[in-house]
Amino acid sequence: MTGDIVQSRFVWATVVLAAILWFVTFYLTWSNFWIKISFSAAILALLSLRIQPLPSAQLRFGRRELLQGLFSAIVLYIIFWVGKWISTLVFPFASHQIGAIYGKGEGFPLLLIFFLLLLVTGPGEEIFWRGFLQRNLMARYGKWHGWCIATAIYAGVHIWSFNFMLIGAAAVAGAFWGLLYLRWENLTPVIISHAIWSAFVFAVVPVP
Secondary structure (H helix, E strand, C coil), X not given: CCCCCCCHHHHHHHHHXXXXXXXXXXXXXXXXXXXXXXXXXXXXXXXXXXXXXXXXXXXXXXXXXXXXXXXXXXXXXXXXXXXXXXXXXXXXXXXXXXXHHHHCCCCCCHHHHHHHHHHHHHHHHHHHXXXXXXXXXXXXXXXXXXXXXXXXXXXXXXXXXXXXXXXXXXXXXXXXXXXHHHHHCCHHHHHHHHHHHHHHHHHCCCCC
């Protein structure tokens, strides 16, 4: 299971597990949202690494990767800022649904949210969604088809939020990070991008 392509049954079994974990995280109201999303991301990351360890070539780290990650996080923040402005003009419900996203886990310490997103959720999601799922789908179906399928699944599991704006945001972010991974063939800057973006957009500088 450590070869270039994992057997299909293992890949799709993890997708089913992801859907269940996202259901528990977004739909069920027990426990805190930020704890649940971190726990879910960690489970998927550890499982995917157990099934198929990441090759060292996809974990290159240096000044270039750091700058790529930081710059792409800024670019994505700008995309979301513009997207929020347009969506509130087009959709009457947009402001309410965006507020509902920020309202999840209300009362949880912002500093703890910041470090959970930076150190657990962001890296964990990238290890699974791009480093495992998209990697295997691209190997099996081709780069662009694999990217499309992985993006659709990433957006699809967010359906349990029943929040159109959140599903759309997941589609945009998933497509963005998926393109970075497809282009760079290196997971490190994508992990940095996701971790920095999510930590700051939810705990430091929310989209206004």
